Amino acid sequence: MEWRGGRRGGNIEDRRGMGGGAVVGGGVGILGIAAVLIGVFVFGMDPRQAMDLVSGAGAGGGGQPVQEGQRGTPQDEAGQFVDVVEQSTTEVWTAIFAASGAQYERPAGMVLYDGATGTGCGTGQAAMGPFYCPSDRKVYMDLTFWNELESKFGASGEFARAYVIAHEVGHHVQNLEGAMQKAQRQGMRGSDSGAVRLELQADCYAGVWAARAGTQAGGGLKFNAQDIVDGLGAASAVGDDTIQKKTQGRVVPDAFTHGTAAQRMRWFRAGYEAGDPAACDTFGARSL
Secondary structure (H helix, E strand, O other), X not given: OEOOOOOXXXXXXXXXXXXXXXXXXXXXXXXXXXXXXXXXXXXXXXXXXXXXXXXXXXXXOOOOOOOOOEEOOOOOHHHHHHHHHHHHHHHHHHHHHHHOOOOOOOOOEEEEOOOEEEEOOEEEEHHHOOEEEOOOOEEEEOOOHHHHHHXXXXXXXXXXXXXXXXXXXXXHHHHHHOHHHHHHHOXXXXXXXXXXXXXXXXXXXXXXXXXXXXXXXXOOOEOOHHHHHHXXXXXXXXOHHHHHHHHHOOXXXXXXXXXXXXXXXXXXXXXXXXXXXXXXXXXXXXXX
């Protein structure tokens, strides 16, 4: 993946080195619950543990205002990578929305943090993995996650990281479209739940981004065949069945929140091959 010549947007809020943050507002709420159960990569975590973390049980709390980090393009390569990929997603989705007469609003920020930080959905922690908070419209990432993605789940390559970013931005698109509320009405857990349908749609949206990002209109990034293989590998690595087998030795479909490895690869590929979000109607699909 060639990204260093890509355009930068500066939509980064860098909180690294600032220490753990407090809960914003002192509560979780229904959209906060959605952030935990459908917006979070729960890698081996029990959803109840994730709920404890996001509600502040694991990192302070108290409802104090969160200190914002430094805005702009970071100086380090890892931060610049996030900046370039997020800018690419903005250009791609701006064009897609404009084609239908709508206006795309990028996420309020890509927050980089260490360990724990306050969010509009409660206290986020690194153990939750990257996540999108619909309440404040920000994506949160502790970049040590990249090491876990490769070492624990075998998803290597820069494109695997870009897939994660594009997936979380996909949740932002869903928030703009109202899909998160639809998912809540269809349930948060289970192989046919709204949560799974939402996650698979975000995978498909990541595929749509990948199809368009390798053009000048998508930020000027360059991909090759191996990059797409890496993206599919990342999608497979974070399937519910893959994670459950590794963490508990058995698969429990009733506990699914993201979809199987095969489903995640299928929907990423569907978005990539079509390059069109119309191909991503997981809520209308009879079979996932």
